[in-house]
């Protein structure tokens with residue numbers, strides 16, 4: 008058994024920033040467990056930037072940032088939490104800049120900011136087009152400096168709690184094999200998003216499978232607003248790999264097969280810089296209505312050619328590289344084929360405005376959490392901010408709690424359970440093949456719970472999800488070795504996705520309105536009277552999904568129509 | 572569909588007596604990573620390799636194709652087929668690290684080595700405000716100094732390709748020097764940290780780099796460790812020696828003591844006065860006296876630590892730059908040739924034998940105290 012005072016699960020932006028703040032503010036024993044080496048976490052893929060109102064952001068204010076965020080969220084965000092996040096913006100940006108993040112600078116030496124979708128001021132700080140990469144690398148350096156303990160390539164299996172407080176976790180040591188009990192007083196989950204549910208079309212890394220979120224579900228604890236999945240408007244047509252919003256921020260045009268800048272019909276003022284959900288729907292509509300480009304009319308063109316080679320190389324080098332490598336198109340010469348791609352999970356582990364779950368000592372931060380600061384739709388650049396602000400806040404909360412929490416006494420039963428579960432997977436029938444089933448899962452999610460949704464289709468989809476869940480019991484792990492068993496990990500990740508999919512589908516069916524990323528053809532309007540509330544879903548004793556609702560916190564900004 | 576055969580390195584230390592290659596037929600489509608995922612999904616779920624972002628930012632998927640270091644998700648299958656027309660494609664794990672399983676290698680050691688070079692910002696309070704609500708001003712031009720280094724994504728391709736790592740297991744690795752150098756040219760980093768980095772870089776093998784440039788060619792992110800290493804060397808030897816006997820004597824003392832812990836009785840006349848016969852005569856004389864004599868002193872336990880302390884003392888005296896590392900490297904080479912192993916390995920062995928470092932530190936005080 009391993010023993011710590013605070014265990015942080017996840018080594019992405021949220022996990023590392025939490026570790027750093029915990030390490031600097033306590034002498035308690037802190038450890039980070041992460042299934043991939045920290046610098047490989049998906050935070051490293053974030054390109055566009057991070058929003059914050061800085062001291063030199065003339066005319067802008069945290070209040071304006073909060074308003075944009077709330078409006079962007081289609082009024083589903085909790086305004087007390089948004090307030091906290093926006094007010095802390097400058098503090099976290101300066102903090103990480105002081106630690107070495109090479110933010111792009113204005114000629115006068117101050118941190119540069121650019122316009123981003125849904126923002127009323129240019130407040131997105133960026134470091135070329137690798138913002139997340141630099142943040143992740145810098146945080147890792149700083150963690151090394153502070154001698155943070157890392158359990159690299161360890162896989163979270165289960166959360167142990169007694170109904171009141173958290174007692175520990177179980178985890179699989181990927182490198183050597185074996186289930187371990189980790190005793191701890193506090194756990195911060197920072198395991199990232201679950202957009203991989205849309206397996207075949209997502210911008211996410213292979214391992215963004217919502218492991219922490221699924222573990223919370225299995226532990227009988229609530230998830231929130233799971234129906235909200237953000238589709239990024241500009242995924243490369245062939246792979247779903249992302250073209251950053253920065254490409255539009257720098258002045259890129261979206262054109263349909265007639266060469267028309269069709270955004271003028273959807274968001275005449277903001278045009279290409281309208282929030283993601285609106286742009287994604289516009290693109291999907293163009294494609295659905297036969298104005299898509301290419302032989303199958305299944306994509307739209309993102310035109311950067313007018314920006315010129317110099318500007319593209321300077322501001323969007325990675326975009327150019329990816330377009331050439333994965334799409335075979337040089338954006339300097341030709342427009343890039345793009346289509347919406349599953350990108351971000353607004354929903355997740357249900358926490359309060361400080362990242363606390365209903366279980367004492369258990370916190371969630373970053374994309375796995377639903378605080379909620381993003382509501383029904385996240386603004387570009389707000390996630391990295393959320394990641395840092397809540398990484399730091401949950402660390403401080405956990406330190407405060409663990410400082411005088413009594414010792415815990417987790418039982419070994421969970422270890423036995425998990426060992427049994429893994430053994431069973433290795434001895435399963437193998438009637439179903441995991442990769443096949445995973446593709447089916449992705450297809451069902453994209454077809455029935457994609458950019459546009461509809462009752463009958465979703466109900467059909469939900470049935471299919473239950474069916475997949477049944478069939479998943481026949482999935483087998485073929486690799487029986489202990490060391491670096493990636494077959495086992497892939498299956499465990501897949502099973503997490505299978506468990507999460509209905510948690511997305513059920514509230515999607517029940518939310519009979521359109522709000523943010525949740526766009527229903529049968530209920531095209533927002534319905535504040537009936538649905539200005541969070542969906543909450545958890546597993547009952549019998550393993551059935553139980554849906555309930557809870558109110559949204561509204562302080563300063565009363566709901567109004569969301570127009571751009 | 573066009574296909575090609577991959578011969579993939581397989582090794583599970585738990586089960587296999589020895590590594591072997593397994594052949595898989597894969598489509599010539601997308602990247603090498605797509606091909607490996609194809610194998611895993613359709614042919615053989617037991618194959619182990621690392622991959623995560625699939626878009627060349629995470630550094631997980633580096634491996635070797637026919638001996639050449641490649642990032643799988645950045646390598647189009649078409650390109651491989653065209654380059655190696657007709658030849659089989661051999662996929663191997665990276666070198667210089669232990670294989671955990673199949674294509675997965677142990678990267679903990681290079682990370683540990685990197686850590687010794689202080690590869691993080693140690694802010695200078697005169698430049699970086701301690702008030703968290705104050706911005707530190709940095710001009711776009713000054714950021715150019717570390718424009719390339721910050722792209723390092725820890726993929727360990729350069730570590731795998733590096734000749735110095737091959738020769739010297741203590742060598743910190745190309746990426747490690749680049750990541751350290753990045754802060755050497757950052758105005759926000761405090762001077763004392765910069766000095767330390769140089770010292771640690773030196774004891775981490777800064778002068779073992781043979782400038783083969785391989786690191787620079789294999790890096791998928793355009794980092795140029797070979798250049799950074801040259802620049803670090805430049806920082807470490809800002810000042811040379813003038814060629815006078817006095818200076819030569821000092822140089823002999825400083826360099827030999829640093830390199831081996833003592834002056835060299837045999838070489839002193841030659842190096843200081845240019846007397847070429849002295850060495851032979853002295854050797855004979857010693858032998859006749861029945862005194863054991865080595866052309867170079869045998870390195871003892873604690874030598875590396877001794878070097879650190881010695882440098883620290885020199886730095887305090889502002890004399891650190893008088894150390895001539897190209898000379899030290901020559902001495903190291905002599906030692907390696909005579910004892911048939913590199914200096915670090917010999918010292919490691921001395922550790923195993925438990926040879927004492929007795930006298931070294933005392934001698935040091937004696938020598939420097941008299942000055």
Ligand SMILES: Cc1cc2nc3c(=O)[nH]c(=O)nc-3n(C[C@H](O)[C@H](O)[C@H](O)COP(=O)(O)OP(=O)(O)OC[C@H]3O[C@@H](n4cnc5c(N)ncnc54)[C@H](O)[C@@H]3O)c2cc1C
Pocket residue numbers: 016017018019020021022040041042043044045048049050051052053054055056057058138139161162163164197198199200210211212215217218219249350351372373374375387388389390391392394
């Ligand atoms: C392509 C792309 C571009 C983006 N661009 C932007 C942008 O410009 N601006 C912005 O604000 N946001 C952006 N986002 C969103 C943002 O990057 C993510 O929401 C954010 O990085 C999530 O950080 P995180 O720390 O919560 O999780 P991650 O960085 O995903 O880290 C999750 C961590 O959890 C660990 N983990 C997961 N499961 C387990 C397990 N079972 N056991 C142990 N450890 C586990 C992983 O190893 C990893 O270390 C982008 C997202 C994508 C996909």
Ligand code: SF4
Pocket residue numbers: 729732733734735736744745779780781782783784785786787796797800
């Ligand atoms: S140039 Fe130096 S660091 Fe680079 S590979 Fe060659 S020996 Fe190694």
Ligand code: SF4
Pocket residue numbers: 722723724725726727728729730745746749789790791792793794796
């Ligand atoms: S320097 Fe280049 S090759 Fe070496 S680890 Fe960094 S990114 Fe990889």
Ligand code: FES
Pocket residue numbers: 604621622623624625626627628629630631632633642643644645
């Ligand atoms: S999978 Fe991330 S670099 Fe190749």
